[in-house]
Amino acid sequence: MQDKLNEIEKAALAALAEVNDPAAVEAWRVTHLGRSSELMGVFSGLGKLSKEERPTVGQAANRVKVALEAALEEKAAVVKQAALEKSLAEEKLDVTLPGRNKHIGRLHPSTQQLRRVLSILAEMGFQVFTSREVETDEFNFQHLNFPPHHPARDMQDTFFIEAENRGDNPILMRTHTSPGQIHAMRYFAATDPNNPPPIRIALPGMCFRYEQITARSEVQFNQVEGLAVGKNITFADLKGTIADFVRRMFGEGARLRFRASYFPFTEPSAEVDVECFVCGGKGCQVCKNSGWLEILGCGMVHPNVLIAGGYDPKVYSGYAWGMGPERQLMLRNKVGDIRYFWGNDVRFLEQF
Amino acid sequence: MKIPLSWLKDFIDLSGLSVEDVARKLTLAGMEVDEILYVGLPMPVYKEGEKHEFKTNGIGWDKEKLVVAEIREVNPHPNADKLTLLDLYDGQQDQVVLTGAPNIFHLKGTGKLEKPIKVAYAKEGTTLYDGHAEGQVLMTLKRAKIRGVDSYSMVCSEKELGITDESDGIIILDDDAPVGMPLADYMGDAVLDISILPNMARNANVIGIARELAAMLGRELKKNSNQLPVASGQSVKELVEIEITDPELNPRFVLGLIRNIEIKPSPYQIQRRLKLAGVRAISNIVDATNYAMIEYGEPLHAFDYDVLKKRAGDKKIKISTRAAKDGEKLKTLDGNERTLTAMNVLVCDEKGSLSLAGVMGGSESEVTDSTKNILLEGAAWNFINIRRTAKQHNLPSEASFRFSRGVHPAMSEGGVSLGLKYMAEWAGGAVAPDLVDAYPLPPRDAVVEITVNDVKRWLGIDLTLEKTAELLKRLEFKCEVKGDKLQVTSPNHRMDIGEGVVGVADVLEEVARSYGYDNIPTTTMADALPPQVGNPIHEWEEHLRDLLVALGLQEVVSYRMTSPEKEGRIAKHDEYVRLANPIAPEKSVLRRSLVASVIDSLEKNIRYSEAFSFFEIGSVFVPHKNELPDEPRKLAIAMTGLREATAWDVKDSAKLDFFDLKGRIELMLSGLRLTNISYTATSAYSHLHPGKAAEVKAGDKVIGVFGEMHPLVKEQYELGDSPVLVAEFDLDTMRAISPTYGIKTIPETPSMYEDIALIVDESVKAETVEALIKQTGGRSVTNVRLFDLYRDEKIGAGKKSLAYALTYQAEDKTLTDADAAAIRNKIVKRLEKEVGAKLRS
Structure with missing residues (x-):
């Protein structure tokens, strides 16, 4: 019997040497260690043996079983490792094939830029105040120190709305967000008319100008204005605030300069140029080689505007500044055609 | 406004400053220099892409090669009829130059000239503009044989030197031009093109700009004398009188007289300055009025004195100013007969109107080549009338540009004196003593x-x-x-x-x-930070935008302006907010429908992608006759195309339909934390498919409507084959509903899951079945989700199977199978009773 067991072991190990894939491992297990294997036959034949033979044969058979199981385990590990290596070697992707996309949503570029601007302003204490897009001449011009027929009106070509019997107060599309200055001042002044509270607000919104639509001019555009009114606000503070804003918006190194300018609703008025953030002021196509980008207009709120808003210019002063998110995007993203913004072409929108 | 630097230097010493330095000073002080045009002065050379602060154009004149020369002889060309040969002296040697210039041609064959002609001479190798090319093309003079005669140099036209685009004749310089002097030294210039802001009307002249520069540089402003030149003969006061009807319209009117002038061209240096300033040179008299205006700022008008005298029947001339009568007519200098209104102001004599005050002269009394005596007007006008008149008659002129921005009445007198001075200098003649000065309304200096x-x-x-x-x-x-x-x-x-x-x-x-x-410091505000207040409307809308983007929707922003026809394809309205001055018929009204805006964007894009999900948030405009419109805030959504993005191994996708849109809406509303939402089928909206449309209510308020676009509406557009889903929500109503912020706690007991399929009649709504399940299950049923809708013959005609995944859960214990079975049986019984449902086995 011992010989038979040796035979079984020898044959099984010989067969195992030939095994080299997981299926063959399993097949070998069934043949050599399975219920109907020769070895198992030895175990099931133990009962027929004499009491004396039984322990010896039993022990011998068990030794073979343990040996074969160990061999199997070892082989299985080797085969598994080989199979893994093989599959890893075979499963190579062309990683340059395109990924599977999703249809995703985005904010319009103007909204994105408005948010950048408004979030900086919010940190600086300027909170959003919105007002209507169709206005009266009174709010869009007269309260802002553009009397009827004033030459400054030529600076803002206006869309008028059909309406009768309105005299010097026609209805129009607002040409700037500045009517909101009056709405806001009156709103805040009404809370305490004898001692109106200080104001710090941001006025975002769509504005309209009577222009032909070309690559450089549009009939509508967004504007954001900042307005601060208080008892102790100076032109030097305006410069400081703008410097802070420009640093946050265009980077720490951005130099700026204030040029005297004219807006009816501020005095003194200034245009602010920022050193070109594309070329660092060295000269490039974006700044038309000038090294400067005209980025915003600003000034001290005109006394007539303070009066119209319910703030006494002998006690209060303030400043305002305005800028165009689309213009900022055009400069930063080198958008050559302003018509892209309201064209809503997905091939444009997808790039933001 | 274009200002030649040489003219500025008459009034201020600019030594030590480059042209750019001057331009920068002006720009920082509020007189922005848009462009520097070099006309002779050395032009800075910038490398490609190198920074140059100002837009620069023009040409510098080579000092060695471009000089003043004099023509001494004009001889015929031996082989060409149309050419002449000029013998000229350039200060160093004699030269022979060919020219075809028409303003020399009449001298052909004269031989030696009695008086040499001074010209701008360009030697061999000079670079200048090609006089015969279209536009400004640089060329360099090279030696060549023209019809057998050596040609290597030229006498220049204005075009060749970049002064104007006039190439027809050569420049004939003033007699005192020094032969041999480099042309750049004699008349090299640079022109500053300056934007004049509305509050800087005072600077729309050379002296104004010089005064600003003097202030900014701390240098002295040189003033010229505006004293009336030495006068002779009868005083103008005895010959002319002035009557001003309305001093508000015409605060001052001044007249001066000069006799025995000779009309001829002005000196070349004067013409050159005028041309560089953008004004045509016409004759010494007209040039004198323009020159004085550009230099000093007071627009002047010259009348032919003899015409007025004749009109007055040789009696004393009486000039009056008044508002025009409605319908009154005047033939202006440009030859047009103009119909006037009461806002226009006229200068008249006793015979009738002479000129449109401050804007344009009349043709009858204008200066002609035979004019001998000039009556010169300088006046002050109400700037609003001038502004409106110039606009009404579309007559922008140098005069109306200035008067419509306000010219101080004090300048009338100085302007007339200066004009007379230049006339006397350039046209001979004798100035009559005195000025007639009507000054009924001197302004009070502030x-x-x-x-x-x-x-x-x-x-x-x-x-x-x-x-x-x-x-x-x-x-x-x-x-x-x-x-x-x-x-x-x-x-x-x-x-x-x-x-x-x-x-x-x-x-x-x-x-x-x-x-x-620049010298004002930069400070941090010391003023107290005001109480910070939020803007709930703005913040709510921004939150909504974020939700929609997270749901895969692309934001668009459209024109507020549209046309009733364009919008009428999807939304018909009779009343609109209409523009009085639209730029185009398709932008004639303000939109009433935001869906229409979004569909327009969809239509424009339809070829560029396989799927679109657009949204826009903004105002529409509801008109109120003669009053401000309402501007309600809306949200519009439009979707069409494929549900899934295709890829190289994903070829097919179903098309977006009603339920894709509804799913987005559900998620949007839950994101806004609006509860108690219901959907009701509707066929009340003509732009929506009557069977695939729903109203959305929050509680009992309709907040929006959505569905598939009606096929007949869709036919109005080019929108492809896929269904187009649209939604419009009223944001003002939505925002007014209080959101529910509470959340459900997550139970710690295990939940059980079970699917049940129910067969019901087609007419039974999913919403009803779901509501009954929830009602009956009570708190033990924590979730009900429809996962299948099935129709089949085996179920029976007119029937459908609704399969729900139910989640059972108790807050306080672990449910057993028996508990679940009891709940299920209760639900099924209730559904059997209420809607005749059968459990599908």
């Missing part, structure tokens, strides 16, 4: 008092009154310290300084400019 504190409070700088006065005096303000106040009087060339609080701000602006904006 007087403003400012304190040290005003400067500190408004500008943030500490200046003594003396220092403030010094800054203002540079701009010719009169200043007097009175105790702790500085009394400032506006100079009599400017009309932009007000009084009271406005005057203070006006003066402070001048203090700031004179001090230099």
Whole structure:
């Protein structure tokens, strides 16, 4: 019997040497260690043996079983490792094939830029105040120190709305967000008319100008204005605030300069140029080689505007500044055609 | 406004400053230089892409090669009829030059000239503009044989030197031009193109700009004398009188007379300056009016005195000014007969109207080649009338540009004197003594008092009154310290300084400019931060935008302007907010439908992608006759195309349909934390498919409507084959509904899951079945999700199977199978009873 067991072991190990894939491992297990294997036959034949033979044969058979199981385990590990290596070697992707996309949503570029601007302003204490897009001449011009027929009106070509019997107060599309200055001042002044509270607000919104639509001019555009009114606000503070804003918006190194300018609703008025953030002021196509980008207009709120808003210019002063998110995007993203913004072409929108 | 540098230098010493330095000073002080045009002065050379602060154009003249020369002989070309040969002297040697210039041709064959002709001579190798090419093309003079004669140099036209685009004749210089002098030294120039802002009307002239430069540089302004030149003969006062009907319209009117002038061209240097300033040179008399205007700022008008005298029947001429009568006619200088209105102002004599005041002269009394005596007008007009008149008749002119921005009446007199002076210089003649001066309404010069504190409070700088006065005096303000106040009087060339609080701000602006904006410090606001308040409407809309983007929707922003026809394809309205001056018919009204805007964007894009999910948030405009419109806020959504993005191994996708849109809406509303939402089928909206449309309610308020676009509406557009889903929500209504912020706690007990399929009649709504399940299951059923809708013959005609995944859960214990079975049986029984449902086995 011992010989038979040796035979079984020898044959099984010989067969195992030939095994080299997981299926063959399993097949070998069934043949050599399975219920109907020769070895198992030895175990099931133990009962027929004499009491004396039984322990010896039993022990011998068990030794073979343990040996074969160990061999199997070892082989299985080797085969598994080989199979893994093989599959890893075979499963190579062309990683340059395109990924599977999703249809995703985005904010319009103007909204994105408005948010950048408004979030900086919010940190600086300027909170959003919105007002209507169709206005009266009174709010869009007269309260802002553009009397009827004033030459400054030529600076803002206006869309008028059909309406009768309105005299010097026609209805129009607002040409700037500045009517909101009056709405806001009156709103805040009404809370305490004898001692109106200080104001710090941001006025975002769509504005309209009577222009032909070309690559450089549009009939509508967004504007954001900042307005601060208080008892102790100076032109030097305006410069400081703008410097802070420009640093946050265009980077720490951005130099700026204030040029005297004219807006009816501020005095003194200034245009602010920022050193070109594309070329660092060295000269490039974006700044038309000038090294400067005209980025915003600003000034001290005109006394007539303070009066119209319910703030006494002998006690209060303030400043305002305005800028165009689309213009900022055009400069930063080198958008050559302003018509892209309201064209809503997905091939444009997808790039933001 | 174009200002030649040479002209500026008549009034200010600019030594030590480059053209760019001058341009920068002006730009920082509020007179922005848009372009520098070099016409002879050495032009800086910039490398490709190198920074240059100002837009630069033009040409510098080579000092060695371009010189003043004199033509001594004009001879015929031996082989060409149309060419002449000029013998000229360039200061060093004699040269022979070929020319075909028509203004020399008449001298052909004259031989030696009695008086040499001074010209601009370009030697061999000079680079200048090609006189025969279209536009400005540089070329270099090379030696060549033309019809057998050596040609290597030329006498120049204005085009070749970049002065104008005139190439027809050569420049004939003034007789006193020094032969041999480099042309650049004799008349090299640079022109500053300056934007004049509406508050800087006073600077729309050479002296105004020079005055600003003098102030900014701290240099002296050289003034020319505006004294009436030496006069002779009968005083003009005896010959002419003036009557002003309405001083508000015409505060001042001045006339002067010059006799025995000779009409001829002005000196070339004068013509050149005028041309560089953008004004045509016409004759010495017309040029004198323009030259004085550009230099000094007072527009002048020259009448032919003899015409007026004849009209007056040789009696004393009576000039009057008045508002025109409605319908009155006047033939202006440009040959057009104009119909006038009462807002126009006329200059008249007793025979009738002579000119449209401040805008354009009339043709009858205009100066002609045979004019001998000139009556010269300088006046002041109400700028609003001039502005409206120039607009009404579409007559923008150098005069109306200035008058419509305000010219100080004090300048009328100086302007006339200066004009007469130039006429006497260039046209001979004798100035008559005196001026006729009607000045019924002299303006009061603004007087403003400012304190040290005003400067500190408004500008943030500490200046003594003396220092403030010094800054203002540079701009010719009169200043007097009175105790702790500085009394400032506006100079009599400017009309932009007000009084009271406005005057203070006006003066402070001048203090700031004179001090230099760059010198004002940069400070952090000391003023207290006001109470911070949010803007709930804005924040809510931004949150909504974020939700929609997270749901895969692309935001679009559209024109507010559309046309009833364009919008009418999907939304018909009779009343609109209409533009009185639309730029185009398709932008004639303000939109009433936001869906229409979004569909327009969809239509424009339809070829560029396989799927679109667009949204827009914005106002629509609801008209109120003759009043401001309402501007309700809306949300519109439009979707069409494929549900899934295709890829190289994902070829097919179902198309977006009603339920894709509904799913987005559900998620959007839950994101806004709006509860108690219901959907009701509707066929009330003509733009929606009557069977695939629903109204959305929150509680009992309709907040929006959505569905598939009606096929007939879709036919109006080019929108492809896929269904188009649209939604519009009323944001003002939605925002007014209080959101529910509470959340459900996550139970710690295990839940059980079970699917049940129910067969019901087609007419039974999913919403009803789900509601019954929830009602009956009560708190033990924590989730009900429809996962299948199935129709089949085996189920029976007119029936459908709704399969739900139910989640059972108790807050306080672990449910057993028996508990679940009991709940299920209760639900099924209720559904059997209420809607005749059968459990599908």
